[in-house]
Amino acid sequence: MPHKNQRVWVLGDGQLGAMLTHAGQPLAIDVRPVDIMTPSDAILPLGANDIITAEREQWPESALSLQLSSHPHFVNGPVFSRLADRYSQKSLLDELAIPTAPWELVDDNTQVSRLYQTYGERVLMKRRTGGYDGKGQHWLKQAEAGEIPADWRNQAIAEQAIAFEEEVSLVGVRTREGRCVFYPLALNLHQDGILMASIAPLSRLSHLQAQAETMLTAIMNELEYIGVMAMECFRVADSLLVNELAPRVHNSGHWTQAATHMDQFQLHLRALCSLPIPQPQVNFQCVMLNLIGIEKDDRWLSLPNAELFWYNKEVRPGRKLGHLNLSIHATEQLSGSIQALQQWMPAQYQAPLAWILAEFA
Incomplete structure (x- = not known):
C-alpha cells in the first residue's frame, strides 16, 4: 500500500518543479522542490518514507544535492547520469538496437x-x-x-545530419510493476534548437504510435525506470530515429495540462507514489506555444481557448518564461487565436505561428 500523506522532494526548483507541486495538490501529495543551485548548509527534514525525484538530468554537487541523491528512495538515481551523457545515452540505444543517427x-x-x-x-x-x-x-x-x-x-x-521530414515526441510512464502507459505522439517545431510549439494529438501520426511505444517501452524496461520519460524523434518517411531522451517530465508534454484528464506531472507523481494509473483520456487537440525571451502580455488571457502558464522568471533572450496551451474545439477558433498572436508577438514567432496555421489549413 502507498504511504499515507506522501511527501515527494524534487531535486531542483525550476518551472517543472513548480508544475509538479501544482499537480500534487489534488492528490494530497506534498511536493517540495529544492533549490540546489544556491549554496546552503541546511539539513532537509527527509523522512524515511519520502520519495525523491529530479526535474533535471544534471546538478552541481552540494550539501543539499547530496542529501537528496543519497536518500534510499531517490527514484531512478543511476538513470540520470547515464542519460545526461550523450555518449552513454547513444550507447544504450545501440545496445537495444533502437534506431538513432x-x-x-x-x-x-x-x-x-x-x-x-x-x-x-x-x-x-x-x-x-x-x-x-x-x-x-x-x-x-x-x-x-x-x-x-x-x-x-x-x-x-x-x-x-539527418534529412528528416519532421520532429515528433512520445511521453510515457512506467510504473513500479513495469506497466507502460503513453500519450499520443506530439508534433514539434524547433527554432534555433529550442522547442517553439507542439501539436497533439494528430491523426496523421497515429500509424507511428505503436513503433514509438515499442521503442520507449524497451528503453524504460532496460533502465527499470519509474515515472515519466520523454523520447524525441526524427521522422524519416515512416521510420523514427531517436534524437534525445529525457528522464523526467518534458516541455513537449505540456499540452497534456489542457487536453487530458491526467497530465504528465500527475502521471509522474502517481507512478512514484504507486497510485493507480488508468489510460489518460485525451479530451481534445491542443497546441502548446513556448514563451521565450518575451515579456508577459495580458492580452494572451483574452483568447477564448488559451491557458497561460507563466514561470515568473527574469526575462532574458532565449529563456523559457512560460507557455500557452491553446485548446482546439473548432479550427476557426484556433485560427482566430493564432491570428491575434501574430499581431501581438515579435518577429521570431511569425514562422512558428504560420506553421501552426498550416497544420490545420
Missing part, C-alpha cells in the same frame, strides 16, 4: 576528414553533457573547412 565519440584520434568521409559534408557535434535548447552544439561543414574545436575532444560526440 549514426554517431561516434570524438577523441584525440578523431580526424575531421574521416568524419566527413563517414557521415557526409555536414556533421553535427554535441557536447556529451550540459547542452540543451540548442546549446552545446557545433556544426562541422566541409565547404567551410570546419575543424574540431580543441576543447571538444573527448567531450563530444559527432553524428550524421
Whole structure:
C-alpha cells in the first residue's frame, strides 16, 4: 500500500518543479522542490518514507544535492547520469538496437576528414553533457573547412545530419510493476534548437504510435525506470530515429495540462507514489506555444481557448518564461487565436505561428 500523506522532494526548483507541486495538490501529495543551485548548509527534514525525484538530468554537487541523491528512495538515481551523457545515452540505444543517427565519440584520434568521409559534408557535434535548447552544439561543414574545436575532444560526440521530414515526441510512464502507459505522439517545431510549439494529438501520426511505444517501452524496461520519460524523434518517411531522451517530465508534454484528464506531472507523481494509473483520456487537440525571451502580455488571457502558464522568471533572450496551451474545439477558433498572436508577438514567432496555421489549413 502507498504511504499515507506522501511527501515527494524534487531535486531542483525550476518551472517543472513548480508544475509538479501544482499537480500534487489534488492528490494530497506534498511536493517540495529544492533549490540546489544556491549554496546552503541546511539539513532537509527527509523522512524515511519520502520519495525523491529530479526535474533535471544534471546538478552541481552540494550539501543539499547530496542529501537528496543519497536518500534510499531517490527514484531512478543511476538513470540520470547515464542519460545526461550523450555518449552513454547513444550507447544504450545501440545496445537495444533502437534506431538513432549514426554517431561516434570524438577523441584525440578523431580526424575531421574521416568524419566527413563517414557521415557526409555536414556533421553535427554535441557536447556529451550540459547542452540543451540548442546549446552545446557545433556544426562541422566541409565547404567551410570546419575543424574540431580543441576543447571538444573527448567531450563530444559527432553524428550524421539527418534529412528528416519532421520532429515528433512520445511521453510515457512506467510504473513500479513495469506497466507502460503513453500519450499520443506530439508534433514539434524547433527554432534555433529550442522547442517553439507542439501539436497533439494528430491523426496523421497515429500509424507511428505503436513503433514509438515499442521503442520507449524497451528503453524504460532496460533502465527499470519509474515515472515519466520523454523520447524525441526524427521522422524519416515512416521510420523514427531517436534524437534525445529525457528522464523526467518534458516541455513537449505540456499540452497534456489542457487536453487530458491526467497530465504528465500527475502521471509522474502517481507512478512514484504507486497510485493507480488508468489510460489518460485525451479530451481534445491542443497546441502548446513556448514563451521565450518575451515579456508577459495580458492580452494572451483574452483568447477564448488559451491557458497561460507563466514561470515568473527574469526575462532574458532565449529563456523559457512560460507557455500557452491553446485548446482546439473548432479550427476557426484556433485560427482566430493564432491570428491575434501574430499581431501581438515579435518577429521570431511569425514562422512558428504560420506553421501552426498550416497544420490545420
